[in-house]
Amino acid sequence: MDMEREALVQGLLWFAAFLFSTTVHEAAHALVALRGGDPTAYLGGQVSLSPLPHIRREPIGMLVVPILTAFTNGWALGWASTPYDPYWAARHPRRAATMAAAGPAGNLLIALVAFAAIKVGLLGGLFVSPEYVSFHHVVEAANGAAWLSGLGDLLTVLLMLNALLFVFNMLPLPPLDGASAIGGLLPERAALAVRGFLSSPAFSLLGFLVAWQIFPHFASPFFDALLKVVHPGDEYF
Numbered sequence: 001m002d003m004e005r006e007a008l009v010q011g012l013l014w015f016a017a018f019l020f021s022t023t024v025h026e027a028a029h030a031l032v033a034l035r036g037g038d039p040t041a042y043l044g045g046q047v048s049l050s051p052l053p054h055i056r057r058e059p060i061g062m063l064v065v066p067i068l069t070a071f072t073n074g075w076a077l078g079w080a081s082t083p084y085d086p087y088w089a090a091r092h093p094r095r096a097a098t099m100a101a102a103g104p105a106g107n108l109l110i111a112l113v114a115f116a117a118i119k120v121g122l123l124g125g126l127f128v129s130p131e132y133v134s135f136h137h138v139v140e141a142a143n144g145a146a147w148l149s150g151l152g153d154l155l156t157v158l159l160m161l162n163a164l165l166f167v168f169n170m171l172p173l174p175p176l177d178g179a180s181a182i183g184g185l186l187p188e189r190a191a192l193a194v195r196g197f198l199s200s201p202a203f204s205l206l207g208f209l210v211a212w213q214i215f216p217h218f219a220s221p222f223f224d225a226l227l228k229v230v231h232p233g234d235e236y237f
Contacts (some may be wrong), residue, residue: 009150011071017157018066018076021110021165023051027083028106029099033180036095038088046082054080075135076161100180104169111162114155118230127152129234135160135223138230163226164219 027049030041045053055062061079070076082103089096118139121127125147127139138156139150170178 007074008071010074011155013136013154014074014076014161015070016236017154017161018070018078019051019062021107021158022062022078022080022105023054024106024110025103025165025169026080026082028052028102030083031102032102033082033088033095033099036088036092036099038085038095038099040085040088041082043067044083057081057083097181100177101170104166104181107162107165107169109163111159111166114158114162115230118152118155118159121152121155122230129231133227134205138227159230160223160226164222167218167222 009210017195025229026046030046030048033040034042034047040052044057046057048054051062058080061081063078066078069078084096084099089099118127122129122139125142128142130140135155136157138159139152141152155211169176170181172178174180
């Protein structure tokens with residue numbers, strides 16, 4: 001029964017973290033697009049930290065798949081999207097590149113805040129290194145309090161999920177955000193040419209398949225690197 005309850009709590013943590021993190025990601029896209037002159041997502045209600053407009057747009061990717069994966073695999077997987085005006089993006093490729101980078105930047109911000117909270121907890125004696133570590137458990141309560149252990153697990157999930165989302169989405173492969181964000185580093189004419197080249201549906205499908213194959217091999221070493229940063233003096237390897 002304890003194992004079933006632990007699995008339920010773990011699934012809830014991952015689903016809640018996914019819903020929050022994805023909402024921030026899409027809201028960041030929408031806000032930067034609005035600031036850049038494209039109100040498409042704003043008119044759809046997506047300049048919002050409420051998950052509801054994002055769920056209405058992608059109910060399968062924001063609810064069904066994350067719930068299924070959270071409670072069967074122990075971690076949440078899903079997707080979402082933000083509408084934008086392609087004619088605006090074609091006229092302003094640098095602004096479109098900034099819009100693309102804004103979503104992963106939101107995930108990076110969440111990861112940094114969660115990391116800072118974990119380190120403050122460790123330095124303040126609230127958290128200690130656990131006997132075992134996982135993608136949802138890198139600290140535990142120093143006094144054994146259940147609520148504090150739960151907070152540590154939530155911060156762990158937010159750190160791991162958002163760090164992975166940032167790195168995955170910034171891979172320079174379409175349809176991931178990193179492919180469009182490259183335009184922000186190029187002259188406007190070159191950025192426009194790259195955007196047109198990467199917009200091919202066939203190229204986007206190929207890029208997604210390549211990223212999907214690469215990322216599983218990257219996830220474990222990435223977790224080990226994050227663990228070394230959280231616990232630089234401990235040996236878990």
